[in-house]
Amino acid sequence: MSDSIVSLIDVEKSFGKNKVVKKMNVEIKEGEFLTLLGPSGCGKTTTLRMIAGFEEATSGAIKVQGESVEDKEPFERDVNTVFQNYALFPHMSVFDNIAYGLKIRKRPKDEITKRVNEMLDLVQLKGYENRKPDALSGGQKQRVAIARALINNPKVLLLDEPLGALDLKLRKQMQVELKRLQKKLGITFVYVTHDQEEALTMSDRIAVMNEGVIEQLATPREIYDRPFTKFVAGFIGESNIFDGKVKALHDGILDVETSSGTMKVKGSGFDVGESIHVSIRPEYVKVNSDPVEGFDLKGNVKDYIYMGTVVKTSVDLKDNIEIKYSRFEKDEDFKEGDSVNIYWNPERAVAIKAKK
Amino acid sequence: MQKNTFKRKTLPSLAMAGPVSLWMILFVTLPMLYIIYISFMSRGVFGDVVYKFSLESYETLLDSTYFKVILKSIKAAFVTTVLCILIGYPFAYYIAKKPKEVASKLIMLIMIPFWTNSLMRLNSWLLLFQTSGPVNNFLLSTGFIDTPMSFVYTDGLVMVGMITNMLPFAVLPMYSSIEKLSRSLLEASADLGASGRTTFFNITLPLTFPGIFSSIILVFIPSLGIYTVTDMLGGGKVLYIGNIIKNQFGSIRNWPLGAALSVLLIVITGLLIYIYTRFAKIEDMEVL
């Protein structure tokens, strides 16, 4: 494929007996912002380190610009890394840190000065060039790390939780800046985070990882609206997930039997009797005093959390399962303890194949 | 109120630091002052100290025989230090790159000689290197030499003894500073285009410099005053400051001269430690 800049083909990585990355296949497109998202220990850093060249894949191939990088050292790859803990050289000034990549390549002095100044402009750190890293704030260190990684004009920038150590406000600000930077430079970002909100706001595509496997690789919208797996549905945003069996199917709508009662969900490719997960976001859950056709989900309103314009409530269903729902404050309302019937638009619910 | 703060703050710290300070004053400062005092006295006919001010001992130091020994000792300590660093650094580096469990075993191996009696250790050296010892036998049997070489009681063997004696002091501080070096710094350097060699000279070496400097201090100072190694492996034929001081206080009984030599050592040590602290401060500021 001509438009993919990095390809992972059947890549696997084991540390001893522990298989950390399993049969991974990804085509990263030129110029895109791709995020590896997943819980701690799922293999995000390991994947990134294999692309960078710090870790060798146990099997499979990694290609950058169509060329296999197996035998290439980290410095021979058109790829640079922004490390999670910044990894700035403590004995060098901001200027020398940023200039490092050019000095190593023995570029002429005036070119170095010119390029470093461009980088300082880019990350808005003019005037800090003589400081040592320890005299910088977390956000400033992060900018130096980014400038240092960009000075060699990499085709791909790898970022391992670059905002992990920053406080929430700075984090939000840096998210916007990073996204802007990526658009401006037009280079590919491969971004690692375990913060789903960060992934949703910044990425062109998200690869949701779990236990060394990519569960879904899609745009943020698709990931949110049409999760492929139970894990993705549960990991991204809030979701109510039911386990059940397909009872009947007609016109692309499935009747599903769960331990809490029956429900409807849009879905195709399922057989009667097949195990299934049904996922429904709290904002799509509806409540009625009378039963609704096709739904048999009865329960009592449990608690009532007022959150400004939105109210969050949960209903206790059969089998001790609780369903969360949220709605606008001015909507029709039930009080705590009221007996209610739950339903939803079957189009809004997601049918997920159960893993064999 | 003042009394209160005294009780609350000064008293506890005094209680903790007090005994140690007292101990230091009694057993370090006072003897040192006494040594300095004696160095300015004169020697009696029967080897006693005559309490009359004199610069005689210091004049003797400038005497060519003593001066030569002093220079020779400084030179030997210097060479020992340089060789210990040159041998110790790669060794420390090697250990630091090993997994933790392996590294702690290797450190253990280095420490073992520390725990054996130094007389025993040095005697075994003599046995190894004597005219009919295993080393000579081996060299003879392989045909490298046809008459036994005399290793014992030479400057060469003393040097070997000093280095083996001091090597652990050199390795440990350097090991700990190399081990502390974050892997991601080295990876960042490689990522930006540096080869292993370039990374070593640009990142590893400068960042482990404090460790190297500690090693220098830890090796140089004891090497300068050492007399067990020189006594035993040099057999009294090879003289260094340490031996002379020992002899002046012992068999020769010229305490003022011994004291003056000791003062010289104290001054050199003090000077080095002063440089070290100054240097360490600059290093701190660099890192900051």
Ligand SMILES: Nc1ncnc2c1ncn2[C@@H]1O[C@H](COP(=O)(O)OP(=O)(O)OP(=O)(O)O)[C@@H](O)[C@H]1O
């Ligand atoms: N050098 C190594 N030796 C042995 N096991 C390792 C090594 N590096 C990582 N692992 C293991 O591989 C698994 C995946 O680690 P990885 O660092 O890729 O996770 P991650 O997704 O980046 O997690 P986090 O969000 O916590 O950074 C973990 O179980 C980890 O213990």
Ligand SMILES: [Mg+2]
């Ligand atoms: Mg990680």
